[in-house]
Amino acid sequence: MADKPSRGLVLYGDGLVRLISPSHTNLHSLAARGICGFLSLPHPLHAETEDERVVRELAQLLDSDYSYINNDGECAPTIEYQKTSFSPTISEKFMGLRAAILTTSSNVKSFGRNLGFTVFEFNELTSESPHDVLVSEILKLLGFHEGRMLETSQFDLVFVHVGHVGKENELDWLNALVGGIMETAQPGSEVGSCLYFSVVMSYGTLSNDEDPNLTILVSHKDTNSSLSFLVPNQSYTMKGGNLLNNIRHHCPMLIAQWQEAVTRKDMVETFSFEEFKEHGANLAIPANRFLHEVAFKLWKAPKYGA
Numbered sequence: 001m002a003d004k005p006s007r008g009l010v011l012y013g014d015g016l017v018r019l020i021s022p023s024h025t026n027l028h029s030l031a032a033r034g035i036c037g038f039l040s041l042p043h044p045l046h047a048e049t050e051d052e053r054v055v056r057e058l059a060q061l062l063d064s065d066y067s068y069i070n071n072d073g074e075c076a077p078t079i080e081y082q083k084t085s086f087s088p089t090i091s092e093k094f095m096g097l098r099a100a101i102l103t104t105s106s107n108v109k110s111f112g113r114n115l116g117f118t119v120f121e122f123n124e125l126t127s128e129s130p131h132d133v134l135v136s137e138i139l140k141l142l143g144f145h146e147g148r149m150l151e152t153s154q155f156d157l158v159f160v161h162v163g164h165v166g167k168e169n170e171l172d173w174l175n176a177l178v179g180g181i182m183e184t185a186q187p188g189s190e191v192g193s194c195l196y197f198s199v200v201m202s203y204g205t206l207s208n209d210e211d212p213n214l215t216i217l218v219s220h221k222d223t224n225s226s227l228s229f230l231v232p233n234q235s236y237t238m239k240g241g242n243l244l245n246n247i248r249h250h251c252p253m254l255i256a257q258w259q260e261a262v263t264r265k266d267m268v269e270t271f272s273f274e275e276f277k278e279h280g281a282n283l284a285i286p287a288n289r290f291l292h293e294v295a296f297k298l299w300k301a302p303k304y305g306a
Helices: 025-033 051-063 080-083 105-116 129-141 168-183 190-194 273-279 289-298
Strands: 009-016 035-044 099-102 118-119 155-165 195-201 249-256 285-286
Touching: 009 051, 009 118, 009 168, 025 195, 025 249, 035 051, 035 289, 051 129, 051 289, 099 105, 099 289, 105 118, 129 155, 129 168, 155 168, 155 195, 168 195, 195 289, 249 289, 273 285, 285 289
Parallel strands: 009 155, 009 195, 035 285, 099 118, 099 155
Antiparallel strands: 035 249, 195 249
16 A cells, blocks of 8 residues: 555546557556456446447446436436436545546546546647657646656546547557556656556447357356355355346456556466456456545545455
8 A cells, every 4th residue: 555645547448458469568568567357347228329338338437327327227318317317426426536537529528527527638638649748748637747746736536538439540549658658657756656557448339249258257167066055256246245137247348457566466468358367366346346446546435345
């Protein structure tokens, strides 16, 4: 645990995980340096549009899924319902947390404002194209300037939303941004010791013929039948001691997290489902608990889980 609150940066590659290749070396380097695992999602409650999926999964990631569900327990219209529904803002939920979101998606902008995020487009930070300029501007929002951590900052958390249309150049751009952050947050630097950095990648829209190997559910088929009842249920499938009945066990979000001298290091070498499942130390938690983990590092929430 750090001796003072960290400042958080989350990069979210919406629907981009399938496009990761060996050429995306910065993503693989982050996975090898940090701690990796999965964020489980529920099944959609009805046939949904792509815009609805984007907001529903983002709502899970921001622990605001209840504001996406109407009083009858069905998925509500993406934007219209958000304008009239009540949910606590991120500041109200997490002890005054000041948060910003960067995105080009109009739906994400509307959703973010409804949750109390300050919303930016990338060109509002800089009109220049080099990634090092954008990295510098993002870190300035968190109070990092010229490699030093200032006493005050505009925000405690910056959330960057990229993708959802699954274009190769979006992933290349995100990979370059990861590289710029890691270069600035070198071990021994103030940025490295005070920045809690997370990269989340999702599968986006799923087809009916998804790879059955992309499941996080531990099979008991090889367990001795007389002892199988002793094998506990995985924690992401439970809430309040009861089994959840709408958990999607396949195609979870993949997450790599890193803060120098704060996060543990596991045996993962590449940013991939297979590596995370075989060698990741974090296994799976519900996606709607992710922000609680981040807020804990920022001293804005109690610890979630063990």
